[in-house]
Amino acid sequence: MEAIITVVGFLGAGKTTLLKFLISSFIDKGWDPFVILNDYENANIDAQQLSNKLELKAIKALSGSCICCTGIMELRDTVNKLPERLNGITLIEANGTTDACSLMEFLGVGLLKRYLPPIQISVVDVNNWQRRGEHNELERNQIQISSLIILTHLEKVTKQRELVVIEDIKKYNPTGKLMHLENLDVTLFPELKSSSNTVKKLDHKKAHWSSCSTDLPNLPSSKAIYSICAELPKSILRVKGCTIIDGEKTYTYFERNPDGEVFVRPFNGIPITGSKLLTIGPGSTPNLLKHAIKISLEKK
Template identity: 70%
Template sequence: MEPIITVVGFLGAGKTTLLRYLIEKFTNYGWQPFVILNDYENANMDAQQFRQQVKLNSIKALSGSCICCSGIVELRHTVNRIQERKKGVTLIEANGTSDACTLMEFLGVGLNNRFLPPIQISVVDVKNWQKRGEHNELERNQIQVSSLIVLTHLEHIAAKRKEIVIADIKASNTLAKIITMDNLDVSLLPELLPLKNKAQKIDHQKAHWASCSSNLPELPDVSCIYSICKALPKSILRVKGCTKIDGENNYTYFERNPDGEVFIRPFNGIPVTGTKLLTIGLGSEPHVLKKAIDSALNQ
């Protein structure tokens, strides 16, 4: 039977990094991964970045809905239509504001018999755990029914901080195994069992956030990316973009995490949706994105 592994975690916690790791390791062990990506605005942009790891017919982008509620039927149909493979494994990355408990409650209903009951892995950003203000409840919700919790963002973190975070996680989920990515043995993941924890429900609307996208013109230099990210309000917790820098042949991908850090790297190929600026969080409105872009270009 085919395992289903769902990766959840708050915006910027490191879900995509973990997913890349899982794909690489599973492939090395002879498994054939099928990857499903969910995002509010444009999951296709992220999907393109996996083309070097998985074939196009082994990845599916689900955009514009939340797979923990309105998108659950589409997710279930997508899983059931996956072609049967020898040593197949299905990997699902949920968007960063998913109601993870509700997702697990509904996902396992109506799946084909060839699939094992879904298990959940939660990614926890140790640096920013429970420093989300009004979103702390949502972040805590995302660990409650996870069978495995992977700690990330441990660079320059004091041992005491790590101990405090682990103790706090255990207070909400006493049964999950807690590890770092360095200690993750993917060969054991298909043997994990769904957790039977009784989840503490949250107001589901707390998992529904504003999102927006805008066309992004060619930028004169990389500094414009930093200017755009700085100009967008802090209430926008997730920023992603793909653009072209003047004089360069290849496209550039960038993202701003909730703590304000900006990361820039080459984009794999040509974006199928064109160059875009994508945002998630309060203030994600077309005029806000346009103002940030215009401000950066006019500096």
């Protein structure tokens, strides 16, 4: 039977880093992974970032819907239509505001008999755990029924902070295994069982955030990327973009995490939707994005 693993966690916690690790590890062990990516806006950008590890035909992007409610039928239908593979395994990366408990409740119903019950892995940013203000409840929800919890961003914290976070996590999920990414061995996955924890239901509206995107012109330099990110308010918890820097032949990808840290790196290939700026978080509107781009270009 084929295993299904969902990867959940708050925006910027490190889900995609974990996903890349899992893809490489499963391939090395002789498995044939298929990846489903979900995001509010243009999940195809994230899908293309994985194409150096998997063929695009083994990656499915689901954009613009919440897979823990309105998008669950599309997700379940996608999983059920996957071709049977020798040593197949399906990996699902949920968007960073997913109601993880509802996702597992809905996904576990209506799957073909060739699939094992889904297993959930949660990624926890130890540095920012429960420092999300009004979104703390959502972050707690995302670890309650995870069979495995991966701790990330440990290089930013003391050992004491790590121990405090671990103790807090165990209050909400006493049965989940906690592990550092570098210690993760995928051969242990067959031992994981679906969580039987009793969960505290989340008001599902708290998992529904505004998001939007707009076309992004070529930028004069990488400084413009940092300027755009600085212009967008802190209420925007996730910023992503892909564009051409003047004088360069390849595309550049960038993202701003909820803590304000900006990362810039080469993009793998050419974005099929063209250059874009995308945001997730309260207050996301096309006019806000266009204003940030305009101000940035005027500073050149």
